Amino acid sequence: MPSWNTPTARRSHEPWKSDGKCDEVEPDSCPAEAQTAQALPPISKKGPLSLDLSGKGAYHPPMRASRLHIVTYREDPADAEVLSHRLMARAGLIFKVSSGLYAYSPMLWKSLKKAQGIVRDELDHAGCLEIQAPILQDRQLWEQSGRWDVYEASGTMFTSTDRRGTTYGLAPTAEEVVTAYARATVKSYKQLPICLYQIHTKFRDEIRPRFGLLRVKEFLMKDAYSFDVSDKALADSYENMRLAYHRIFRRMGLEAFGVDADPGDIGGSGSMEFMLAADSGEDAILIEESSGYAANVEKATSRAAKPAGQDEAPRDMRVEDTPGVRTCDELSAFFPNVPPARMVKTVLFKAIHTDHEEFWAALIRGDQEINEVKLRNHTSGLELKMLSDDEIEAKTGAKQGFAGPIGLSDTFQIVADKTVRGMVNLLCGLNTTDQHALDVNIGRDFPEPTYADFRLAREGEPGPTDGDPLILKRGIEVGHIFQLGTKYSAAMGATFMAENGREQPLVMGCYGIGVSRVVAAAIEQNADEHGVVWPVPLAPFEVAVACLSPKDEELSQVAEDIYTQLGSQGVDVMLDDRKLSPGAKLKDLELLGFPFTVIVGRAFRDEGKVEVRNRREMSSELVAPELVTQQLTTILEDLRVGLSDS
């Protein structure tokens, strides 16, 4: 008997096929002796979801496709727009329960557990400690940090009330809870640094859930919180986590890149997003290749070209009738010798704060656009809303399209983008319907405003570092790390006794990874016209062994043996024993996207060989059955991307 055919000691992984005495009887009526320890399979030293993905000694229970509840569809679902959504639905990986709410199939959950395993392993190696916090968090806790109002204003948080009237939020993230835990338990600098994390369900009331698992109301997220003695120590923790993130994504077999980002509702001083490049990505990223600068457009800066004519001597201001001329383009057509770069746009906003509203007039050069995220940060409002036409008329006395810094009522706070500084003889509105002013000069015709950067950086503009043109890419945000500082600890009174004997607020960082989103994004990035192409580390199974003639006992036995061999060598393998026609089975396996498929069929009958297929390359080669296991374990070794010590 060839060595590959040697029966391996099999554990009873498949109780429904057990040889035990209980086979034909109800479990309850099973004789007592059959339930003793001897009747049970030995306990594995490593669990089925071992963190050791090196392949050495890893143990995965063998699995038969006929028992895995694989349900695939030939047609795309009607509501799927993007690739990952279509494929996940067709492969039966997700089941939509309601808008933005999905159940994960056994196969997908297996992938998600692998993703969690990688996250967990890397964070544990990075010195973090896993915890589990409640999802239901009471309102008072969130009021302590001041974020209840923020999330209420943006409508992001689901809320609920218990029978006694206490209001709760369903956690969109868990800074408050973990900070409260640290407040109660961290008393001394001797306990620091510490980083706590959990992998748990998060809730966000998305305005518009879409793209399958990419934007949903309920999802799986890893969130971590670091506590340090100082900003300097925080920087170390942050850097430690940044490196861990790169290792995590690399180990998942994904190419993620970090970009400067706006911290948004989380707050804090610095933040970086981790992106997976994808055309369907909802985030736009500007990249300056020479310097490695990369930033979310919400945050990105660039060098704006200086318009001509800034050295002119100021001329006298004049007012012209401009009936019905509202936009910069229309003005430019009306005054052919005044390009938009010589105009100042005045955009009127309302900044919503916790207890009041402020009116803001934002001035920006006519050829530029406002970045509302930057502007909102400048106003420190919870939300920024453009004024409606009616509001504009009520506040300025002129119809929409004629607002300007001249004679603007003092109910507005005026801020100008830096591009406005130094402009000479500019054109702008003067809050009179059907009129604009020319040769306006700052400081003379209207008061010198304060300046800030709230200009939208655009593709092709010179980058901030080297001045090389910015390139636009789209990406899916899969991770985000923040240097929070003392925002939460100070607000919530989470302090510790420092080495100098003084009480100080904990210095915090927080770090998220959208685990379910990563897996969906992985499919978005790894798929072709045939279906999913799983990266090995996230694949529900690394190898599928398929016999194309399930009725042929000899072929079936060959497949069974290869499957057993692979399993005994720590390969995560599935035996496709389904009674499907060859074509249907092959198509199905391609849709499901296992990295490798071993096909036992014609080639074995003809020349005693089996076919080893590479899903990504869509290539195949004939291999002698006794060599399959060695060959695949070698290839997989390379593809199970490096470990935490790398």
Added chain:
RNA sequence: CGGGGCGUAGCGCAGUCUGGUAGCGCACUUGACUGGGGGUCAAGUGGUCGUAGGUUCAAAUCCUAUCGCCCCGACCA
């Protein structure tokens, strides 16, 4: 929140305008054949047509309300 579209079998759809026995493809079940690209033949299972009310001799179809799902938009002067 504004606009548009759609709810008919597990999935994808027709039927609605013009009221009159609820259909097609896929999937599923049984049998036979077939066995390397979603194979063939035969026989089947499965739907109170989203829900509620109304009009009518009669409603998937017309009217009203309501719920759900999808898409687009939410103003750059």
